[in-house]
Amino acid sequence: MRKRKIGEKELTIAVAQDAKTKQVLMVAFQDEEAFQKTRETGEMYFYSTSKRKLWRKGEVSGNTMAVKGTRVDCDGDALLYLVDSKGGACHEGYDSCFYRDFDGKIVGKKLFDPKDVY
Amino acid sequence: MRKRKIGEKELTIAVAQDAKTKQVLMVAFQDEEAFQKTRETGEMYFYSTSKRKLWRKGEVSGNTMAVKGTRVDCDGDALLYLVDSKGGACHEGYDSCFYRDFDGKIVGKKLFDPKDVY
Numbered sequence: 504m505r506k507r508k509i510g511e512k513e514l515t516i517a518v519a520q521d522a523k524t525k526q527v528l529m530v531a532f533q534d535e536e537a538f539q540k541t542r543e544t545g546e547m548y549f550y551s552t553s554k555r556k557l558w559r560k561g562e563v564s565g566n567t568m569a570v571k572g573t574r575v576d577c578d579g580d581a582l583l584y585l586v587d588s589k590g591g592a593c594h595e596g597y598d599s600c601f602y603r604d605f606d607g608k609i610v611g612k613k614l615f616d617p618k619d620v621y
Numbered sequence: 622m623r624k625r626k627i628g629e630k631e632l633t634i635a636v637a638q639d640a641k642t643k644q645v646l647m648v649a650f651q652d653e654e655a656f657q658k659t660r661e662t663g664e665m666y667f668y669s670t671s672k673r674k675l676w677r678k679g680e681v682s683g684n685t686m687a688v689k690g691t692r693v694d695c696d697g698d699a700l701l702y703l704v705d706s707k708g709g710a711c712h713e714g715y716d717s718c719f720y721r722d723f724d725g726k727i728v729g730k731k732l733f734d735p736k737d738v739y
Binding site for chain 1: 625691694712717719
């Protein structure tokens with residue numbers, strides 16, 4: 504995989520897509536460690552650019568993602584993971600982080616109240 | 622939308638997904654100009670990080686993308702466009718840029734020979 508300088512770090516873009524519904528759930532980043540941990544465990548790991556550390560998806564919320572399939576794009580700087588998402592993917596309680604359109608209209612499904620989780 | 626320093630420029634990640642099949646077609650970037658041009662025209666524009674300029678998707682290949690729906694993610698640094706993709710999305714001739722899995726197995730559909738186009 505190819506990395507890009509994103510903020511302060513060399514990272515690869517990682518997209519998670521629901522393996523069954525094909526809904527795009529989230530876009531985040533992976534460094535080498537997150538990539539390898541994901542390969543080894545079959546669970547999604549990212550590099551958190553805000554916390555500047557390895558982030559196991561669902562480590563707080565319990566909403567983990569199990570990898571069911573993998574794709575790499577033509578120039579290798581973006582990875583696509585087909586996943587089985589447990590609970591809502593978004594920390595705001597929705598099924599997907601892409602729960603709004605450009606006009607702010609809510610198009611996602613609310614699955615939990617963030618206050619109950621974080 | 623929120624931008625991140627990606628390489629030398631402040632950019633937003635833009636994912637194109639087929640509005641009908643839900644296949645993820647490509648991941649690229651938008652600066653303000655590409656974002657606005659896309660809004661105005663209803664056709665996908667990106668910022669090319671290799672050519673360092675505005676890039677109308679399909680300007681060479683004719684394989685344009687018409688915007689059918691929009692999504693923004695929770696923290697605003699990634700945009701998802703639901704598109705009607707004309708011809709193959711990938712410059713390597715495939716339906717999607719994500720035509721290989723991590724083991725290199727071809728899982729995409731070849732729609733044209735790049736030699737005939739570029």
